[in-house]
Amino acid sequence: MNYEDLINCMRCGMCLPHCPTYKETFHETASPRGRVALVRKIQEGELEVSERLLEFLALCLDCQACATACPCGVNAGELVAEFKCERKTREGLSFMEQLILRRLVPHPDRLERAVIPARLYQRSGLQRVVRRLGLLKMMPRPLERMEGLLPTLPPRSLRQSLQEITPAQGEERGTVGFFLGCVMSLVFAEASFATVRLLTALGYRVVTPRDQVCCGAPQMLAGDSVGLREAAHRNLAVFGRQPLESVVTDCGGCGAELKKYGHHLAGSSSAAAFSAQVRDIAELLAGQSERLRPLLGPLPLTVTYHDPCHIAHCQGIRRQPRELLQLIPGLQLIELPDADTCCGSAGTYNIAQPAMADKVLARKVASIRNTGAEILVTANPGCLLQLKAALATGGRQVQVLHLTEVLALSLDARQTRAA
Numbered sequence: 086m087n088y089e090d091l092i093n094c095m096r097c098g099m100c101l102p103h104c105p106t107y108k109e110t111f112h113e114t115a116s117p118r119g120r121v122a123l124v125r126k127i128q129e130g131e132l133e134v135s136e137r138l139l140e141f142l143a144l145c146l147d148c149q150a151c152a153t154a155c156p157c158g159v160n161a162g163e164l165v166a167e168f169k170c171e172r173k174t175r176e177g178l179s180f181m182e183q184l185i186l187r188r189l190v191p192h193p194d195r196l197e198r199a200v201i202p203a204r205l206y207q208r209s210g211l212q213r214v215v216r217r218l219g220l221l222k223m224m225p226r227p228l229e230r231m232e233g234l235l236p237t238l239p240p241r242s243l244r245q246s247l248q249e250i251t252p253a254q255g256e257e258r259g260t261v262g263f264f265l266g267c268v269m270s271l272v273f274a275e276a277s278f279a280t281v282r283l284l285t286a287l288g289y290r291v292v293t294p295r296d297q298v299c300c301g302a303p304q305m306l307a308g309d310s311v312g313l314r315e316a317a318h319r320n321l322a323v324f325g326r327q328p329l330e331s332v333v334t335d336c337g338g339c340g341a342e343l344k345k346y347g348h349h350l351a352g353s354s355s356a357a358a359f360s361a362q363v364r365d366i367a368e369l370l371a372g373q374s375e376r377l378r379p380l381l382g383p384l385p386l387t388v389t390y391h392d393p394c395h396i397a398h399c400q401g402i403r404r405q406p407r408e409l410l411q412l413i414p415g416l417q418l419i420e421l422p423d424a425d426t427c428c429g430s431a432g433t434y435n436i437a438q439p440a441m442a443d444k445v446l447a448r449k450v451a452s453i454r455n456t457g458a459e460i461l462v463t464a465n466p467g468c469l470l471q472l473k474a475a476l477a478t479g480g481r482q483v484q485v486l487h488l489t490e491v492l493a494l495s496l497d498a499r500q501t502r503a504a
């Protein structure tokens with residue numbers, strides 16, 4: 086950890102109103118300023134690491150809203166994450182962490198096999214029975230929460246159903262790599278298929294290497310720096326096999342992590358070059374808006390947009406998704422108040438810290454419902470999972486779609502009109 090980053094905090098408090106956990110508690114220890122002070126005192130040897138102190142730090146969502154607000158460039162979320170990483174490197178992974186982070190997550194085929202029971206659970210009708218009889222209450226709490234978040238799974242992952250090469254429609258204008266993202270491929274295959282459709286409609290040949298692996302974000306979250314670097318090396322090799330104009334992803338979390346490979350593998354020019362090539366789908370499409378506009382047909386919908394933290398705060402992408410939505414004829418975009426405040430998903434935070442996650446989510450849900458929009462658009466699998474589950478119950482239902490799903494609906498509307 087860079088000590089300079091810690092001492093840069095001048096304790097001005099400008100980050101406080103932007104921090105979701107501070108807004109819920111008004112406790113200094115749950116604020117970015119407080120977290121920076123705690124980590125600094127540990128580094129300076131003035132504080133012992135205790136269970137209570139680790140609990141304070143564990144409450145950070147790593148949403149990085151504080152980094153956007155800080156005039157001194159202090160990123161409290163990243164400092165807390167680095168502190169956890171350094172600690173984990175010293176202590177080593179537990180047996181369970183080894184099993185998940187080293188033996189499961191880096192192997193897409195094993196991940197795909199791991200979701201088969203969940204798919205059978207849904208398709209056999211057992212899920213309906215379990216929910217109707219209220220049997221979820223008998224499950225351990227984390228399992229109950231995970232089950233509640235599970236949307237209907239696609240019959241196959243996108244990695245299994247997509248060809249490695251998807252040809253351009255019409256005249257070919259270039260070749261891009263497509264980074265699948267584990268959750269997007271396993272759970273939101275339809276949204277990622279829409280991403281590929283948009284790219285090919287714009288004349289891109291899309292290369293989706295089947296041997297790509299998880300971006301390393303789960304390893305980073307768990308403090309496994311070795312696993313993270315292994316993932317980065319593997320993806321660099323896989324995407325480096327052929328010249329690509331860009332490496333595109335529709336997963337905000339993956340995009341943010343891929344763009345940090347240059348930092349994680351400091352000194353590697355190929356890692357820096359790869360990171361510079363990575364584009365969130367909204368960045369790439371917004372750069373092609375004049376070519377995209379004539380392909381879009383009318384959608385008479387009222388939508389609002391939630392900025393995923395990993396897209397708005399970590400990658401600075403805010404304008405592009407809104408511009409893309411406004412390209413769609415007939416679509417009305419209503420600005421969501423505090424659109425870039427975390428929804429409480431934050432990787433596995435909603436499982437590990439359910440009480441705080443629920444408070445943060447409740448604010449977001451009320452804000453979305455107040456807009457009166459019929460569709461919430463977002464662009465990150467964690468937000469999709471969290472908000473789909475929350476907006477399907479307990480009040481006016483709001484449909485939740487990935488940005489590329491809305492754009493693909495508009496492509497369909499245009500094609501139907503032309504037919």
Ligand code: SF4
Pocket residue numbers: 093094095096097098099100101117118121151154155156157158159161
């Ligand atoms: S982290 Fe930044 S915004 Fe927050 S108190 Fe420190 S200097 Fe001010």
Ligand code: SF4
Pocket residue numbers: 103104105106107115116117120144145146147148149150151152161162163
């Ligand atoms: S990363 Fe988010 S939760 Fe953590 S200190 Fe910053 S604003 Fe607060």
